Amino acid sequence: MAEPIIIDGTQISADIRAEVADEVSRMKEEHGLVPGLAVVLVGEDPASQIYVNNKERACVEVGLNSFKYVLPAKTSQEELMDLVDELNCRDDVHGILVQMPLPGHLDPTPVLLGIDPNKDVDGFNPVNLGRVVVGNAVLPSCTPAGCIELLKRSGTQLEGANAVVVGRSNTVGKPVALLLLSENCTVTIAHSRTRDLPEICRGADILVAAVGRDRMIKADWVKEGVTVIDVGMNRSEEGLHGDVDFHEVKEKARAITPVPGGVGPMTIAMLMRNTLKAAQMKLPV
Numbered sequence: 001m002a003e004p005i006i007i008d009g010t011q012i013s014a015d016i017r018a019e020v021a022d023e024v025s026r027m028k029e030e031h032g033l034v035p036g037l038a039v040v041l042v043g044e045d046p047a048s049q050i051y052v053n054n055k056e057r058a059c060v061e062v063g064l065n066s067f068k069y070v071l072p073a074k075t076s077q078e079e080l081m082d083l084v085d086e087l088n089c090r091d092d093v094h095g096i097l098v099q100m101p102l103p104g105h106l107d108p109t110p111v112l113l114g115i116d117p118n119k120d121v122d123g124f125n126p127v128n129l130g131r132v133v134v135g136n137a138v139l140p141s142c143t144p145a146g147c148i149e150l151l152k153r154s155g156t157q158l159e160g161a162n163a164v165v166v167g168r169s170n171t172v173g174k175p176v177a178l179l180l181l182s183e184n185c186t187v188t189i190a191h192s193r194t195r196d197l198p199e200i201c202r203g204a205d206i207l208v209a210a211v212g213r214d215r216m217i218k219a220d221w222v223k224e225g226v227t228v229i230d231v232g233m234n235r236s237e238e239g240l241h242g243d244v245d246f247h248e249v250k251e252k253a254r255a256i257t258p259v260p261g262g263v264g265p266m267t268i269a270m271l272m273r274n275t276l277k278a279a280q281m282k283l284p285v
């Protein structure tokens, strides 16, 4: 068996951010337009603060305008909705992201519904999920779109491939499966009630794991030559691991993402790309 391709999400994410930066500078020159991303953080959750700061840094790196709103934890639903409405109306804001999770007293559903679908760069508004369903993924959610980029940029044959997605969450499993379907894969979605999961996984040419179970997928669950995208992020005393037992499974894989350094870095790159796309939608045709 040839050496497996270790799909380098860090490098691919850097390539995409460089492509976005080029497009952003072209847009500035040709149209005098600078795409802007507004990120809203409610409360002081330390992990969320890190995510928001990383997004702000990525915006600066690719030349996007970044607008950061940090609201106190006691912010009311009405105050948050008012800010979303204000951002929806602003011409210099092309993308809006409300960092999840929100403090317990706030309901995320009206917030996600309230973001203008054409500014919903996280892709969580049901309109954007619906666009993915009908095969018109204008602003697909970032992690699923990142998985597709990793497959394409690692030379994976998508058309006609048997793809198995383990996990059916609205944020990862379902949108990944629908995007694979749009790429003409034959898609199976597996979940916690699936019978004989190892046998289903052994049928996969492409296996996407989005479960949240540390190294659940073993070498005898996959066939020789499989391409594996591991979305899982499971932290323990032993460190950060995916849903796939990387060291075992790579011996049989054609290509595989590591954790960390696979899907993880892609999410912000795709957020930058979605913000650019949202701004491009505002250009005169």
Ligand code: NDP
Pocket: 143, 166, 167, 168, 169, 170, 171, 172, 173, 190, 191, 192, 193, 194, 197, 210, 211, 212, 213, 231, 232, 233, 234, 263, 264, 265, 267
């Ligand atoms: P959820 O908990 O929302 O969904 C997990 C899915 O896995 C569910 O559909 C569940 O099935 C299924 N599942 C759970 N246990 C089993 C099992 N034993 N066998 C088969 N299926 C099972 O998780 P998310 O989709 O939000 O995230 C999945 C993983 O991806 C997590 O580790 C998360 O941290 C990571 N993640 C990584 C990101 C990144 O940027 N790299 C971004 C987002 C998530 P059922 O529906 O039947 O309950």
